């Protein structure tokens with residue numbers, strides 16, 4: 001069984017492995033031990049912190065195999081983005097060039113550089129090691145964050161978004177970046193992505209074109225990938241879309257991958273989740289649920305078959321599930337059907 005828990009200092013080797021396996025364009029997991037150690041440290045402090053409103057906290061969690069102790073993947077939430085370092089995106093909007101006299105009416109798109117998501121909560125760093133994919137594992141990693149958002153709303157913003165990895169090839173070449181590089185930068189996409197991942201984003205403000213860019217002036221290859229996701233990121237996008245996330249015209253400034261967003265209260269798993277009292281017992285329910293404890297610092301979540309007794313508002317959980325969640329009889333749990 002996989003159980004989600006906050007990351008610990010001792011997980012550094014596993015996190016490095018995830019960073020190596022996740023490949024190019026995965027900005028939040030650069031292969032940089034010092035940076036990853038820093039991210040773990042920041043997460044450990046964030047989980048300990050008493051919080052009444054979202055700030056610079058970053059929560060990083062791992063999925064651990066309860067039988068082997070192996071780390072299967074990562075999943076994260078940034079409480080409020082852009083409060084220390086600016087967070088940039090491009091917004092695609094339309095401009096009409098119209099001449100009644102010549103009877104010309106052109107609708108053109110422009111990309112405008114901005115900081116629209118400042119203060120919003122970001123779900124991020126979703127990675128499941130290939131040998132663990134399939135079954136309910138991917139859903140557990142993605143959706144466990146929504147149980148956390150539902151249980152601890154004071155820690156998160158009303159707007160929740162995700163930056164989806166955009167198109168790049170196996171060598172890390174991004175067609176959108178190639179165009180930007182030719183005209184405004186002289187460094188490779190992998191280096192730009194790496195510098196962003198380790199927090200050294202000053203070069204963006206220095207070199208990025210600040211005035212709106214007409215999309216029809218971009219190369220065909222760059223235009224074709226605007227708003228498109230990396231093929232390995234399609235399952236991640238599908239899960240968020242099913243939760244109600246949509247793209248409202250924002251794309252990543254490097255690879256033009258789409259940003260999707262949803263109001264916290266409208267996320268399907270936030271709306272549908274409920275709390276119940278746990279009763280540890282054998283049961284015959286065949287219904288899959290995502291279930292978490294209600295402890296923030298010692299947050300645990302898993303996917304399992306759970307019996308729900310609606311009349312008594314009880315969740316019937318087996319012994320191994322209770323052990324994975326660190327709960328005893330009578331504890332509160334939060335759950336949502338899968």
Ligand SMILES: CC(C)(COP(=O)(O)OP(=O)(O)OC[C@H]1O[C@@H](n2cnc3c(N)ncnc32)[C@H](O)[C@@H]1OP(=O)(O)O)[C@@H](O)C(=O)NCCC(=O)NCCSC(=O)CCC(=O)O
Pocket residue numbers: 022076123124125126127128129132133134135136137138139141142162163164165230231232233234235236238239240242
């Ligand atoms: C994203 C995950 C964790 C998902 O795990 P799994 O692949 O096991 O998921 P799954 O359960 O098999 O699939 C989830 C849903 O996507 C559907 N699905 C599968 N392949 C698809 C495809 N090619 N196109 C469209 N939909 C697809 C499945 O049918 C299922 O839908 P149903 O629900 O209908 O059954 C993994 O694929 C992964 O680690 N990918 C590589 C890393 C990555 O690119 N991560 C995202 C980076 S972007 C990021 O981190 C921000 C986003 C975020 O944090 O959420």
